Amino acid sequence: MKGFRLIKKIAQNKQGRIGLIILLVLAVTAVFAPLIAPFDPYDVTMRDAKGLAPDKIHWLGTTITTGQDVFSMLIYGTRVSLGIGIITGIAISVLGSLLGVAAGYLGRAVDMIIMRIVDVMLVIPTLPLTILITNIFGKSYVVIVLVFVLFGWPGLARTVRSQVLQMKNADYVKAAELSGAKKGYIMLKHILPGVSNLVVMSTALTSAGIMIAEAGLSFLGLGNPTMISWGKMLSEAQSSGAVLFGQWWMIVAPGIGIFLSVYSFMRVGFAIEEVLNPKMHGQGSVKKLWKHMNGTYLDEVFDTMEEPCKTQSK
Amino acid sequence: MKNTYIIQRILYTLFIFALVVTLCFFIPRIGVEDPCARYYPAQGNMSDENYEMIKELTRQQYGLDGSNWSQYVRYVKNLLKGDLGTSYQAGSPKVWSLIAQRLPWTLVLSVSSMLISLFFGILIGAACAAKRGGMADRMLMNASTVTTAVPSFFIALLLSFFLGFQLEWLPAYTDQNMVSEFAWNLKSVEMVAYNAALPVLSTVVGGIVSYAQSTRNSVIAVANENFIVTAKAKGVSQNGVVYKHILRNALLPIVTGLGMGLSGLIGGSVVIEKIFNWQGIGMLYLEANNNNDYPLMMGIMIFMAAVALLGNLITDLCLGLLDPRVTVE
Amino acid sequence: MQNAIEVKNLKVVFPDRGRMIRAVEGVDLTVKKGECLALVGESGCGKSMTSLSCMKLQPSLAAVRLDQLCICGEDVTDYTDRQMQALRGSKISMIFQDALTALNPVMTIGKQMDEIYRCHEKISKKEAKMRSIKALKAVGIPDAELRYHAFPHELSGGMRQRVLIAMAFACEPEVIIADEPTTALDVTIQAQILELLSKMQKEKQTALLLITHDLSVVRSMADRIAVMYSGKIVEEAPAKELLENPLHPYTKGLMAAVARLDDDKKEFVQIPGHLPDPADKPAGCYFHPRCPYAATACKKAMPLLTQNEQGRKVRCYEAGKFKE
Numbered sequence: 001m002k003g004f005r006l007i008k009k010i011a012q013n014k015q016g017r018i019g020l021i022i023l024l025v026l027a028v029t030a031v032f033a034p035l036i037a038p039f040d041p042y043d044v045t046m047r048d049a050k051g052l053a054p055d056k057i058h059w060l061g062t063t064i065t066t067g068q069d070v071f072s073m074l075i076y077g078t079r080v081s082l083g084i085g086i087i088t089g090i091a092i093s094v095l096g097s098l099l100g101v102a103a104g105y106l107g108r109a110v111d112m113i114i115m116r117i118v119d120v121m122l123v124i125p126t127l128p129l130t131i132l133i134t135n136i137f138g139k140s141y142v143v144i145v146l147v148f149v150l151f152g153w154p155g156l157a158r159t160v161r162s163q164v165l166q167m168k169n170a171d172y173v174k175a176a177e178l179s180g181a182k183k184g185y186i187m188l189k190h191i192l193p194g195v196s197n198l199v200v201m202s203t204a205l206t207s208a209g210i211m212i213a214e215a216g217l218s219f220l221g222l223g224n225p226t227m228i229s230w231g232k233m234l235s236e237a238q239s240s241g242a243v244l245f246g247q248w249w250m251i252v253a254p255g256i257g258i259f260l261s262v263y264s265f266m267r268v269g270f271a272i273e274e275v276l277n278p279k280m281h282g283q284g285s286v287k288k289l290w291k292h293m294n295g296t297y298l299d300e301v302f303d304t305m306e307e308p309c310k311t312q313s314k
Numbered sequence: 315m316k317n318t319y320i321i322q323r324i325l326y327t328l329f330i331f332a333l334v335v336t337l338c339f340f341i342p343r344i345g346v347e348d349p350c351a352r353y354y355p356a357q358g359n360m361s362d363e364n365y366e367m368i369k370e371l372t373r374q375q376y377g378l379d380g381s382n383w384s385q386y387v388r389y390v391k392n393l394l395k396g397d398l399g400t401s402y403q404a405g406s407p408k409v410w411s412l413i414a415q416r417l418p419w420t421l422v423l424s425v426s427s428m429l430i431s432l433f434f435g436i437l438i439g440a441a442c443a444a445k446r447g448g449m450a451d452r453m454l455m456n457a458s459t460v461t462t463a464v465p466s467f468f469i470a471l472l473l474s475f476f477l478g479f480q481l482e483w484l485p486a487y488t489d490q491n492m493v494s495e496f497a498w499n500l501k502s503v504e505m506v507a508y509n510a511a512l513p514v515l516s517t518v519v520g521g522i523v524s525y526a527q528s529t530r531n532s533v534i535a536v537a538n539e540n541f542i543v544t545a546k547a548k549g550v551s552q553n554g555v556v557y558k559h560i561l562r563n564a565l566l567p568i569v570t571g572l573g574m575g576l577s578g579l580i581g582g583s584v585v586i587e588k589i590f591n592w593q594g595i596g597m598l599y600l601e602a603n604n605n606n607d608y609p610l611m612m613g614i615m616i617f618m619a620a621v622a623l624l625g626n627l628i629t630d631l632c633l634g635l636l637d638p639r640v641t642v643e
Numbered sequence: 644m645q646n647a648i649e650v651k652n653l654k655v656v657f658p659d660r661g662r663m664i665r666a667v668e669g670v671d672l673t674v675k676k677g678e679c680l681a682l683v684g685e686s687g688c689g690k691s692m693t694s695l696s697c698m699k700l701q702p703s704l705a706a707v708r709l710d711q712l713c714i715c716g717e718d719v720t721d722y723t724d725r726q727m728q729a730l731r732g733s734k735i736s737m738i739f740q741d742a743l744t745a746l747n748p749v750m751t752i753g754k755q756m757d758e759i760y761r762c763h764e765k766i767s768k769k770e771a772k773m774r775s776i777k778a779l780k781a782v783g784i785p786d787a788e789l790r791y792h793a794f795p796h797e798l799s800g801g802m803r804q805r806v807l808i809a810m811a812f813a814c815e816p817e818v819i820i821a822d823e824p825t826t827a828l829d830v831t832i833q834a835q836i837l838e839l840l841s842k843m844q845k846e847k848q849t850a851l852l853l854i855t856h857d858l859s860v861v862r863s864m865a866d867r868i869a870v871m872y873s874g875k876i877v878e879e880a881p882a883k884e885l886l887e888n889p890l891h892p893y894t895k896g897l898m899a900a901v902a903r904l905d906d907d908k909k910e911f912v913q914i915p916g917h918l919p920d921p922a923d924k925p926a927g928c929y930f931h932p933r934c935p936y937a938a939t940a941c942k943k944a945m946p947l948l949t950q951n952e953q954g955r956k957v958r959c960y961e962a963g964k965f966k967e
Binding site: 547559639 | 695698700703724725728729730731732733736737739741744745746747748749750758759762763794796797807810
């Protein structure tokens, strides 16, 4: 119920609406990819149709080495990008908020241990570490998602913790403690709802970041080699010489795909922030009024305050 | 008071570094009983006896003999002496010397891109904050979401395609003579600048926007503080308010951002280096990955983490210097 | 007697989340030399905006109109920000509510004190330091030489407020505006700070515009009281008369809301309702929705601030009629 209201509010926000619409289009594309794509993107047997320029049949041409239909690849690429982004984003949010709440509320040893882990993880360079781990455990999306989650939660946990520290001394928490509520109950019923805004927002923004990271990894040839992803399309476009042959669409198409998916998530994330903390923003409306602030409108406002005669004396 | 803060920060940094080293040492050893088998996989035409013998030689050469624990102790001991181990590359070069060879090239890219971003970012950010809600300000707000949504490697690909291959203004691929024929003369420096132009350009766009954004936000936040009104009420001039009161307070979050930038100085440009075939640390790491060269990968990761930690430490110390409220936790 | 500060027909509006906030609607204020005028009202009634506008320090988004603003007999109505700089701190200064945020956290107390002297007088750093320390001593800060090098967060709340007072009196201005100077403090410290403020004011013969919502503060310090409600002055009178015989129902309500120990006849009453929405004020008298004596006329037009036979100024049709 609460989630539905939130989506409605985001849709009312101009920025959020753009994000939601793009996101919806991408989600539909991902789910119905086999119906939308005109060709089988995994079909590498089209030897006579290699390196075609865009035409009516192949909207974005075909790849140079294998003759795969680029448009169909683009459609299928949505699945990987959105799938990895959303799954990882949610997993990071759950792990990060739980550990952050635990660290902030329980304090002492729990806090000490969690925060030391956070400090270590934030220092290790993520991309090289992911490369090392895929080298050891193989290039599968399960491994990649696990690494992203394992090394993605510390940032969120740190923010959640600092917010929990502020909430910890709030009267309603103290009241719950005094009435004998168990710590687990207080964390679940009082603290967690308090940070939920932050967590919801960060889910959207984390997903956006993860999609960029996944594209980078695939670009380096370290993603799952059996799946089509936008990062991999970019890397193939570069390595197969599409760049040399002037086939710019091979770069631009997946690039726009990455941009749109990341952009939509960021828009939604910022919209959530605006909807949930209206105090911080409202820039747009100020601007609208600000236009009036110099003109006749202002004179009218001031005129309504005028009194026929100031202090009347008898 | 101040000294305890500095010592505490340094000790804590060393502690975290020790944990990082431990982690980097054990990750490549997860799930393998014999790390040597990874280096030298069994080959069909070799008798077991010979294979064992070769593995034994390899173990001794790379310090893989004994238990994991004794290997770890030896690794840490060597690390304390400044030895990051031996690479699996042909000729068994020292990890440290490989890093030292590539480090300057990575720094050329990252430092110049950071300085340019910082300079223009702060300039633009301050200007936008001064005219809040103006044209430039609104453009910056929109640009910031767009540039963060575009991965820098996509910008790099576009630049290398259009400016490099199509227009042929700048090299889309690094000329390897730049490295081999480098000497400290004007011609070499020019060549480096020429080759570095596109890689730097592709990271600078996002950098400028993000520094501008953070500068703008912190300047506006500080300008709304009560003590700014106090300063004005005292009769401090416009310039005095800006330079004495706003700037120093607004610098605090910018320094923090800078610290984060510092930690990406070495590891942040793996993909960019790959696109332009720039022979820096990132490329070295990718090569190591292709060769399963674990000592080299471990060494580079530890080195990157050390740089990041150093960056954090410097940031903390700078904040301690700038903000009197920062004290021992 | 000459007027230290004189504001005529001050009006302030500012936009907030797409709405036009009508903060101040035509306020006249005069403070004579050496006098203490208390401006009393609930939070959100436009007191602070009035005080900031008197120094031309309103937030950048706010629009201000006024017929006249005189500081120490000098007509500054059309002064630019640069011209105002010379007056701020030297002729007119301000004491803020929350001393922790009103002091720059990264500058020492001393540097912030020196700044005032260095802005208004051509003196050396050494001399500025000497005078700062002297000023800190004058407001009762122990170990002033030591505190000179302290940062704001290292002082207690009361000490910080003393520093603000020292700053306000530094160049011996003729007017000081004190915006809720004791609200952020503990009750015991409040009394000390008020005493100090009162003593300094008497000594230097400074005009004081005291902004507060606390009638007990007013009782001990003010010569005259102006009561503000929703952007307008509703009653203005010498302190004693107003406190003994409030004419406006709002003033009466305010006083009834303060429980007095020496008076057990009156019960502790609350004014029902709350301030009208500053972007959407009711027709007629702004107070009528909360007023127990509201008549039909009150709902139609805003009454004017009129002077009665005794020379009392009040903005109410029913003024005085509701006396028990």
